[in-house]
């Protein structure tokens with residue numbers, strides 16, 4: 437066993453993973469005066485909160501816009517970070533009908549859109565909209581105050597007595613309601629809507645088996661999207677600068693390949709060793725359980741460790757995404773006339789049906805005997821009937837594109853296993869190119885007719901690219917799959933516990949530490965993990 441060496445590589449806290457969760461932990465621990473090291477595998481920080489530039493066009497590699505959720509703005513205020521934000525308005529479209537969602541009252545337009553397309557289901561749509569309205573009220577409570585994790589409760593008495601304490605009973609009541617809507621969205625919709633196409637129009641926006649409350653809070657979330665001027669990567673950049681300002685150390689292009697828990701050290705790909713008093717794992721959790729060595733854990737921890745390890749390794753990442761990036765020789769104005777820069781569009785009201793589930797599972801279960809032609813037929817249906825997320829950064833900040841040009845990101849939820857099987861069969865490039873062609877055809881034949889002839893350059897990221905870039909199991913974009921029993925905390929009232937692991941002095945943060953996740957929860961868990969360490973330090977000193 438290796439002795440813990442006291443070298444210059446000894447830190448109060450080492451944080452593995454320079455995504456938004458790791459950045460948050462690092463900034464708070466550095467601010468508290470700790471000797472902090474943040475380790476990131478890639479050259480750039482931010483993980484799935486990242487922007488990049490090609491040929492003068494700026495795009496997002498991960499999340500397209502940010503939701504405050506009572507977390508992001510309070511954190512920025514607390515850290516004294518000033519970023520310029522614009523509202524990232526959302527449009528929703530089905531076939532030729534598009535609505536812009538700018539205020540809470542636009543729920544009416546959404547209802548009218550659904551009734552116009554599905555007049556025979558008007559009564560069911562009314563019931564559904566009533567439920568959405570109720571959920572919006574719950575969301576107002578949930579995100580109604582600045583998250584207490586980012587407030588100084590000892591000093592800010594006004595916040596404590598005027599906001600937090602009156603809010604708590606409402607929060608407890610709302611949590612009860614939320615927990616009762618935990619069933620998968622598909623099953624929940626079955627209880628209120630008979631028309632399968634209408635159900636699809638709602639459900640195919642979401643990950644498979646998303647808990648109903650989380651899914652149906654989408655209307656509230658659409659109203660909460662913001663975009664930092666300069667791209668979402670500005671948020672990661674601002675946190676990085678603060679870490680440096682507070683004296684923290686950042687090491688990029690460094691991959692942790694081993695964790696020796698008894699010795700409190702981690703080892704990177706170059707065999708460098710970093711000693712820690714505390715470790716925050718802010719990256720894929722399956723990776724942690726694959727590379728960690730633990731021998732002398734106390735018996736209680738050992739049992740919990742074994743149980744957790746099995747649960748983690750048996751589970752898998754949730755849905756992934758296929759993103760097509762286009763550099764287009766057409767001014768922003770042509771696109772602005774059609775929809776906002778954040779657009780959820782469904783070209784056919786028929787709905788995906790079983791295309792992305794039963795039919796795909798059948799193809800995958802017998803992949804060796806399936807002909808390419810069958811996959812291509814499936815792809816044709818998949819791209820025609822799906823719901824697209826379209827993001828046009830230049831419509832939020834025109835400085836992000838060359839003049840008279842437009843950069844577009846068009847994405848679809850996608851199945852990692854399909855891309856993996858095709859890669860193994862040796863025709864991934866052909867499939868990717870065919871998928872790009874299909875997506876361009878569908879979008880040009882429907883919502884952006886000017887697109888097809890004006891594309892100057894295109895490229896795409898598959899679920900495999902996401903896995904390679906951020907080390908995310910199955911290319912998942914918000915952590916664990918909802919299809920299996922959750923191996924981490926998933927009750928909002930217990931989010932505080934989500935950062936604990938069975939291994940002494942090791943904490944977890946980010947999209948794998950709590951479910952359902954996303955940017956705000958990744959930030960919150962990053963802060964909660966830092967808080968646990970700061971508390972422990974105070975207690976010990």
Ligand SMILES: Cc1cc2nc3c(=O)[nH]c(=O)nc-3n(C[C@H](O)[C@H](O)[C@H](O)COP(=O)(O)OP(=O)(O)OC[C@H]3O[C@@H](n4cnc5c(N)ncnc54)[C@H](O)[C@@H]3O)c2cc1C
Pocket residue numbers: 452453454455456457458475476477478481482483484485497498499500501503690691692693718719720723757847905906907908913914915945946947948953954955956958
């Ligand atoms: C297309 C897309 C759309 C999205 N839309 C939304 C949305 O609308 N709303 C929302 O809230 N969320 C959305 N998300 C999800 C959100 O971006 C993520 O949940 C969040 O950014 C995760 O942050 P994280 O820090 O936990 O993980 P990550 O961003 O994955 O960061 C982990 C970091 O750890 C590094 N790393 C991994 N392994 C190692 C290792 N062994 N050693 C060193 N470093 C390592 C990785 O390189 C990475 O930088 C979206 C994501 C995508 C991709």
